[in-house]
Amino acid sequence: MAQEILSTDPYLARFNAAKAGLPGAGQSWLSELREQAAARFRDLGFPTQRHESWKYTPLKAMKGVSFAPAGGTGQSASLDRVPSLLAPLLPESQPPLRATLVGGAFRPDLSSLDGLPAGAKVEALGALLERDPGVLESWLGRIAAEGGDRGDQPLLALNTALFDDGLVIRLGRNVVLDRPLELTLLGPLGDEATQLHPRILIVLEEGAQATLLEHHFGYGDAPVFHNGVSEIALGANARLTHVKLQSAPASTFHFATTHVTQDRDSVYDSFTLNHGAALSRLETRVKLLGEGADCHLNGAYLLRDRQHGDITTAIDHRVPHCTSKEVVKGALDDRARGVFQGLIRVAPDAQKSDGRMLNKTLLLSDKAEIDTKPELEIFADDVQCAHGATAGEIDHHALFYLRSRGLPEARARSLMVEAFLTETVEELRAEALRPLLLERIRDWLGTRHDDTPGKGEQAA
């Protein structure tokens, strides 16, 4: 019955051809992990709209494109075409702490990891798998699979089968990174359609703290199928601030799956700004496994033209006394389509859970579309869970107020949108990173198309 939109064959063929040469191929645990993942991907196929979780995000735009493996091309890709060398996001952090992947491959020449405190390790995944693969056995693929994650995740399986490089960040007990770590992921620079499956592993042991600033971008207009997976494990009392900017070029199909496990009293404070790529899906799945864990998944989406952006999250309260809060807002212009799917699940016995979720969307054009599905799944009684969702356009009264004070309409509108989105940025507890996000939002608003009001607005 189910119409398979994208064929899995080229990917499975590639797996069979490449598996002997993938990093860590000699390791039986890793080979097994990859084989299982490939089998799972074969069984599940690419997601279609018949999969509940993919109901609003069709992949048909990718149909008919043959994506060549990025291979190790990123290693040697010349950066001549890149206008300026990657400028640090936070110029004030000196010396900058950064790791760079180009086309999914780690580039030591573009990274600066000097001055890491003792007990902190930031390494290329590919190299680590060749050198000392054993240290990864208890993490890789295990975080994502923790406690049997429900929900079909064919893209996670595809990444597990095919990943060949990425980054591993490990912080030992009580190690604190005093500066934010910038993780720059530059897309492939070639002219042909490329697929890449980068893998990132972050392990913070008890009491460790870090701030990670992850930036996805690229140049050129060759189609890219980016299928990234991040696995993050936070030990007791660990704290990770994770800001992600997805600014891939308009020719990119960007998929990113992030799995987080949180131990006792750990804090995961994240913010995702999704404004790049033709088609994007950022899926975050958090499992709260230790009492007192606190999770913040905030974000914003800014989409225009025919962009399609999907933010899907699942927060699983497995044990009592955990809190989660999620505020995601977006502005949709032109013919853009935004999707938000959020799930708060409270397991039986996870009493005293507190879960809050809010999704708000501003539609800036007559052709934009929002689909939102905030979901609660509650199996315990002594909980406080709530969600809210709104969709609509800019408040006419507020607009009128601003105009009556002499602001031109376009300016008044962009001020309103900015104010609307600023609320979500303020949810990020790491104040130092807020200006960076606000600046991006302002840039986006500054490049908006002509703002002639549609006829729908005048009717008000």
Add this chain to the structure above:
Amino acid sequence: MAASVETVEQVQSLGERYKYGWSTDLEMETAPKGLNEDIIRFISAKKDEPEWMLEWRLKAYAHWQTMPEPKWAKVEHPPIDYQDVYYYAAPKLAEKPKSLDEVDPKLLETYEKLGIPLKEQEMLAGVAVDAVFDSVSVATTFKKKLSEVGVIFCSISEAIQDHPELVRKYLGSVVPYADNKHACLNTAVFTDGSFVYIPPGVRCPMELSTYFRINAENTGQFERTLIIADKGSYVSYLEGCTAPQRDENQLHAAVVELIALDDAEIKYSTVQNWYPGDEDGKGGIYNFVTKRGLCKGTNSKISWTQVETGSAITWKYPSCVLQGDNSVGEFYSIAITNNLQQADTGTKMIHLGKNTSSRIISKGISAGRSAQTYRGLVRMGGKAEQARNYTQCDSLLIGETCAAHTVPYIESKNRSARIEHEATTSRISEDQLFYCRQRGIGQEEAVALVVNGFCREVLQQLPMEFAVEAQKLVGISLEGSVG
């Protein structure tokens, strides 16, 4: 306050029994068990239906066989053996009764036990009742008085005979035969149901009511209701359901279609109290119902109010398609599950016309080991300028082992459309209980008080006669879950 005291008394007096769990011994005429084309031809022949009806049924049956079981609802049950059901069961009657006096007194007694004494109703309440006993409509009261103002209120079988032009025009126009598996089955095998037509400009002089009851063992009840409110008319329709206590699971797959033309209003209220199964989840009704209203005309309004306390499994989404400009859809729901009941219920509001508005108030209460899901869709089409929706769904959890889920789908393709959705899940607050108890109100009564308060917004929407019954049901359904 008085109501809650009454509730508690009711709970105590009932002990642990389902109030409507008896059955009436009547000689029944049944079709052979199972489902095939012959059964459908048999049903159609029994009803003396025109050829087009039979063709429609057979078309639905053929399609039904190709449809997979819907799996998306959060309910669990063993696969349904559609061949183990009687699709036609009717009390044996020598002749069709001409008036109430000719109806088998045993039947009337049944309804009396249900609290729907037809004759009394006729005299006192002034509610017109179309009572459906298993598969045939036994009596329709007040027909005459209604016909004076031009209102047609009869069983759907009669309507097919007497008003084929209306039936043919509207039947299946809101819920097409291939809509979903259960609706499709209903189309193939429906045996009876109610038909209402309100002519232009008429405000129906009384509340119309149907009382459904499943009596025979292993019977499925597949009724079909069609209500048409012509231009500028108004009707309020009440539906109540009960079934005897049996160990097997019984299937109930109904279809209700409402059509409101320009300036018309339909108010549809349901108190569903099918047998929910015992404390261990044995027996009970599978209630798979498709209800949909079409606000076809401008300024039309359809309002659904439901109190769902019964059934082992409820699968029900009364919906509104807001096609006419300025049309209004409403959905007020209380769903209570206890023991091992499962309910997956909610609504759909499909906004197509300009200035359409909808309001959803859903109150779910889960107790015992039950599971409940609110599943709703609000869709704003590209042309739904200035459309509005407000949704509030609250869940109350009583006990550590129950579950409550909320799955709203919100889709907007129009920027001038405004959607607001809120949902909360919590248990009865200790503070509220403490406050009540501090003032000398017992634990159970305090819970009933809080629960009734929680449901108030919806209870207020019910017509008077139902509101009292519903308030009692709220208490009864939660019995044994507190303290």
